[in-house]
Amino acid sequence: MIPLPEKSVCITGAAQSEVARPSQRSALQLTADACLAAIADAGLSVAEIDGIATYPGKSAEGGGIAPVSPSEAAEVLGITPRWILASSEGFSHMAPIFNAVTAIACGLARHVVVFRTVAQASARRQARASTLLSGGRDRVEGNNAWTVPFGAVSPVNTFALYAQAYFDRYGADEAQLGAIAVTSRAHAALNPAAIYREPITLDDYLASRVVSSPLRLYDCDAHVDGATALVLSHRDAAADLRNPPLHVEAMGMAVGGLWTGRHEGDFTSLPAAHRAGEMLWSRTDLTPDRIDCAQIYDGFSIFVWLWLEALGLVPSGEACRFTEGGSRIGLGGELPLNTGGGQLSAGRLHGYGHIHEACVQLWQRGGKRQVAGARNAIVSNGGYGYGAMLLRRD
Amino acid sequence: MAPKLPRLEPDTAFFWTSGADGRLRIQRCADCGQWQHPPLPRCASCGSEAVSPEPVSGRGRIASYTVNREAWLPDMAVPFVFAAVELAEQAGLYVFTNLKAPIEEARRGLPVTVAFEQQDDVWLPMFRPEAS
Numbered sequence: 001m002i003p004l005p006e007k008s009v010c011i012t013g014a015a016q017s018e019v020a021r022p023s024q025r026s027a028l029q030l031t032a033d034a035c036l037a038a039i040a041d042a043g044l045s046v047a048e049i050d051g052i053a054t055y056p057g058k059s060a061e062g063g064g065i066a067p068v069s070p071s072e073a074a075e076v077l078g079i080t081p082r083w084i085l086a087s088s089e090g091f092s093h094m095a096p097i098f099n100a101v102t103a104i105a106c107g108l109a110r111h112v113v114v115f116r117t118v119a120q121a122s123a124r125r126q127a128r129a130s131t132l133l134s135g136g137r138d139r140v141e142g143n144n145a146w147t148v149p150f151g152a153v154s155p156v157n158t159f160a161l162y163a164q165a166y167f168d169r170y171g172a173d174e175a176q177l178g179a180i181a182v183t184s185r186a187h188a189a190l191n192p193a194a195i196y197r198e199p200i201t202l203d204d205y206l207a208s209r210v211v212s213s214p215l216r217l218y219d220c221d222a223h224v225d226g227a228t229a230l231v232l233s234h235r236d237a238a239a240d241l242r243n244p245p246l247h248v249e250a251m252g253m254a255v256g257g258l259w260t261g262r263h264e265g266d267f268t269s270l271p272a273a274h275r276a277g278e279m280l281w282s283r284t285d286l287t288p289d290r291i292d293c294a295q296i297y298d299g300f301s302i303f304v305w306l307w308l309e310a311l312g313l314v315p316s317g318e319a320c321r322f323t324e325g326g327s328r329i330g331l332g333g334e335l336p337l338n339t340g341g342g343q344l345s346a347g348r349l350h351g352y353g354h355i356h357e358a359c360v361q362l363w364q365r366g367g368k369r370q371v372a373g374a375r376n377a378i379v380s381n382g383g384y385g386y387g388a389m390l391l392r393r394d
Numbered sequence: 395m396a397p398k399l400p401r402l403e404p405d406t407a408f409f410w411t412s413g414a415d416g417r418l419r420i421q422r423c424a425d426c427g428q429w430q431h432p433p434l435p436r437c438a439s440c441g442s443e444a445v446s447p448e449p450v451s452g453r454g455r456i457a458s459y460t461v462n463r464e465a466w467l468p469d470m471a472v473p474f475v476f477a478a479v480e481l482a483e484q485a486g487l488y489v490f491t492n493l494k495a496p497i498e499e500a501r502r503g504l505p506v507t508v509a510f511e512q513q514d515d516v517w518l519p520m521f522r523p524e525a526s
Binding site: 152161163261 | 398399400403431438458460462463464466467470474488491516
């Protein structure tokens with residue numbers, strides 16, 4: 001039997017650039033800031049990095065969603081890569097991580113830096129024309145053609161369908177959903193790098209404007225400029241580095257449904273995310289009750305319910321009652337959730353904020369938001385493609 | 395007015411122009427009978443390439459909906475209902491649409507029927523509550 005590649009790979013360094021709305025630094029500068037800090041965090045020199053990967057690569061489209069290519073990052077960093085990847089499709093933004101795991105396990109590279117840079121705050125200040133938010137009469141194509149002609153210009157409209165269906169099927173309510181935003185903000189107040197740190201109450205949430213019912217402003221994440229970088233290393237090369245290695249205990253991935261425009265199920269779950277969860281748990285002896293903190297993708301708050309259930313952390317239909325009141329997902333609760341504020345309050349770093357926060361917790365760097373003794377963290381990523389990782393510290 | 399119209403692409407043009415004769419068409423496999431949307435060059439169920447547009451009843455039910463209140467574009471009239479309709483022909487066969495009815499009429503399970511709106515060379519399949 002072929003050994004599972006992730007058992008050979010560890011995260012050895014992690015860092016973020018400034019995260020701002022907007023940043024005065026260019027996307028390439030932010031990328032270099034994060035990568036150099038992550039490499040230093042691992043205790044490595046740039047010359048020891050032999051692989052580099054990112055999601056999704058570089059594109060003029062999308063309003064700052066894809067501002068930096070791995071080639072130009074390598075050049076700026078002074079890396080001479082033996083292995084390089086721009087992964088623009090697949091298992092959420094985790095795809096380059098999963099591919100780096102396989103490259104390292106196969107011996108193609110020993111230390112890989114994986115980065116994710118976003119410049120959506122700057123891009124939207126400069127020109128809305130780079131997004132669907134322009135008033136031109138140009139036509140839409142691909143998957144956007146199925147939704148945009150009906151005024152569903154933002155993904156919030158699509159995911160509002162899931163929220164409404166979930167509300168109706170399980171009798172969930174706004175207060176149960178709002179607890180996610182309120183709790184995330186309370187965590188962000190303890191995270192100096194979060195962009196929104198002023199606490200909000202459930203009343204604040206209920207008074208915020210409805211964007212696309214039942215989702216409100218506080219159910220939506222916020223555009224930022226910023227970069228996150230991770231260093232992944234072979235287990236044999238990780239032991240003597242600066243940080244205790246964080247083992248990639250298991251990974252799970254799936255596409256389907258929204259990624260292809262072909263909807264699965266009844267809008268109350270993400271069946272492909274469930275497949276990612278099943279794959280994850282099939283590759284480890286750990287069980288959901290051993291998880292010390294959960295960093296769950298929250299581009300919109302409804303994702304949290306859908307992912308908690310997809311990962312088997314909460315039974316189907318129960319996530320709404322699990323988040324209600326916030327006590328079980330708070331720092332002292334049974335499953336501390338999005339301990340750095342998530343994307344709702346720390347900014348849309350496209351899942352990499354969540355991975356970074358898992359590293360922060362496992363390396364006990366959380367300061368006032370530290371989950372005492374955190375050893376096992378689960379991370380999920382994606383609303384259209386689905387990836388999940390289990391990180392473990394010895 | 396739709397904010398932006400769909401580009402008529404080879405595999406999808408039939409869907410956007412189907413309303414010219416007042417009938418909605420969805421791709422169907424002649425070999426196994428499965429309907430599929432969005433269209434593909436082959437049947438996702440059995441692999442057959444014998445897929446082609448066939449008229450459907452134009453009836454279905456609201457699978458889920460949202461009342462959009464954000465004017466994403468300068469001339470966008472809000473609020474409006476964006477919905478997923480499960481067509482009567484097959485479980486899980488969804489099309490996205492707008493519900494052409496007062497927003498408070500939107501609910502899951504609402505029986506609806508297609509009502510096309512032509513703009514340029516596109517017939518957008520809108521839906522309205524089925525007459526009771």
